[in-house]
Amino acid sequence: MRDAIWSRTLPRATRDALLASDPLPSRTDVVVVGAGLVGLCAALSLRRRGIRRIAVVDRTSVCGEASGASAGGLWPGHECLTVASPDIARRARDLHAALCAEFPCDYVASGLLELVAEGQETAGLDRVDRIRRAGFAARVLTGDDLRDCEPLLRHAGAAIHFPDDGSIHPLKLAGGIAEWLRRHGVRICLGEEVLRITPELPAVETAHGRTVAGSVVIAAGAWTPLLTRTLGWTPPIRPIRGTLLATGGQPERTLRSIVIGSRYYYWQLACGPLAGGGSEEDVGFLEHGCDAVERDILSEWKSLFPSLGGLPFNCRWSGFRPFCEDMHPVIGRVPDRDGVFVSAGHFRKGIMLAPLSGEVLADELLGRRRWEPARAYRPGRFASAAGVV
Numbered sequence: 001m002r003d004a005i006w007s008r009t010l011p012r013a014t015r016d017a018l019l020a021s022d023p024l025p026s027r028t029d030v031v032v033v034g035a036g037l038v039g040l041c042a043a044l045s046l047r048r049r050g051i052r053r054i055a056v057v058d059r060t061s062v063c064g065e066a067s068g069a070s071a072g073g074l075w076p077g078h079e080c081l082t083v084a085s086p087d088i089a090r091r092a093r094d095l096h097a098a099l100c101a102e103f104p105c106d107y108v109a110s111g112l113l114e115l116v117a118e119g120q121e122t123a124g125l126d127r128v129d130r131i132r133r134a135g136f137a138a139r140v141l142t143g144d145d146l147r148d149c150e151p152l153l154r155h156a157g158a159a160i161h162f163p164d165d166g167s168i169h170p171l172k173l174a175g176g177i178a179e180w181l182r183r184h185g186v187r188i189c190l191g192e193e194v195l196r197i198t199p200e201l202p203a204v205e206t207a208h209g210r211t212v213a214g215s216v217v218i219a220a221g222a223w224t225p226l227l228t229r230t231l232g233w234t235p236p237i238r239p240i241r242g243t244l245l246a247t248g249g250q251p252e253r254t255l256r257s258i259v260i261g262s263r264y265y266y267w268q269l270a271c272g273p274l275a276g277g278g279s280e281e282d283v284g285f286l287e288h289g290c291d292a293v294e295r296d297i298l299s300e301w302k303s304l305f306p307s308l309g310g311l312p313f314n315c316r317w318s319g320f321r322p323f324c325e326d327m328h329p330v331i332g333r334v335p336d337r338d339g340v341f342v343s344a345g346h347f348r349k350g351i352m353l354a355p356l357s358g359e360v361l362a363d364e365l366l367g368r369r370r371w372e373p374a375r376a377y378r379p380g381r382f383a384s385a386a387g388v389v
Helices: 012-019 037-048 086-102 121-133 143-149 170-183 221-231 291-304 347-365 372-377 379-385
Strands: 027-033 054-058 112-116 139-141 158-162 187-190 194-198 203-206 209-218 237-246 258-260 265-268 274-277 315-324 330-333 340-344
Touching: 012 170, 027 037, 037 054, 037 170, 037 340, 037 347, 054 209, 086 170, 086 347, 086 372, 112 121, 121 139, 121 158, 139 143, 143 158, 170 187, 194 221, 209 221, 209 347, 221 237, 221 315, 221 340, 237 291, 274 291, 315 347, 330 347, 330 372, 330 379, 340 347, 347 372
Parallel strands: 027 054, 027 209, 054 187, 112 258, 209 340
Antiparallel strands: 112 158, 139 158, 194 203, 203 209, 237 274, 237 315, 258 265, 265 274, 330 340
């Protein structure tokens, strides 16, 4: 589990549950490789559709990589024009609303402000019009209206306000889902590094053993191509490191909104800390963050919130987002491999799209008709990637 603000603000019981491990079964109906939110939601959707024997395997902990290093953002309004269809953003919003009602996850209905530079107001109005036509709430704020919305913000231009966007505590949501899965017979097997996937059975081989399954789901984030290339297919997914910083606890509503600046974004957790960052560093799997990036985040923070500039950011972390070259995730059956499926490449939308990805994946694995808006996510669009390493 990464030392992020999420892990630092977990109750001990939830932390223990996320680190607990079950024995790897020798046989099961479905093996899900990856215990991030995408993998957990795949297991959740499959179990709720009647698949009884499911094992989720991961080399670290539950949400030990990208999910646990994320910003916890639920931004369907802000992202409705960047997903394949506004229908996807709507369904993702509705599925998360149901999950938040079922599993405590510190949802903060803060709204979101995307800052618009001086002179770019016309472009902002055009974008707002398209967002409204897509069925989401948005408006342009300036002057006193902007100051009333976010009193500590200092910004000379305008901002697009998305009143229905917010954030969650991803590890608390993961803890609730993991507890439900275990109560319903799903095994979560941690410390199991997957060495090989044998498609003929299919089977998953780890450093400690092998499990034979009816189907395999690869939900390993940025590490997914390292597994699928043994199957002769490599989707164009690669890691993009993101760096984030956080303070200790602060008074409630110190920040009233999520604020997206020119380079980074900033928000407040339900439990108090302020956080910011969200860099995009194309450095492969290089673990250690860059001091220059941290300085750049703090510089923008101080320019936007000068009255908060002296606060110490004593929590620093980074994670590897799975970037896909066409900016859409890859969800469905691996080309020419019956029984092997993939759900990966969500980049900065993994938290938001995880429940929807689970629904789409489960429907395809069970042979149900694919939901039409999700056709843009089918793995076959990268069939030409076969054999590419």
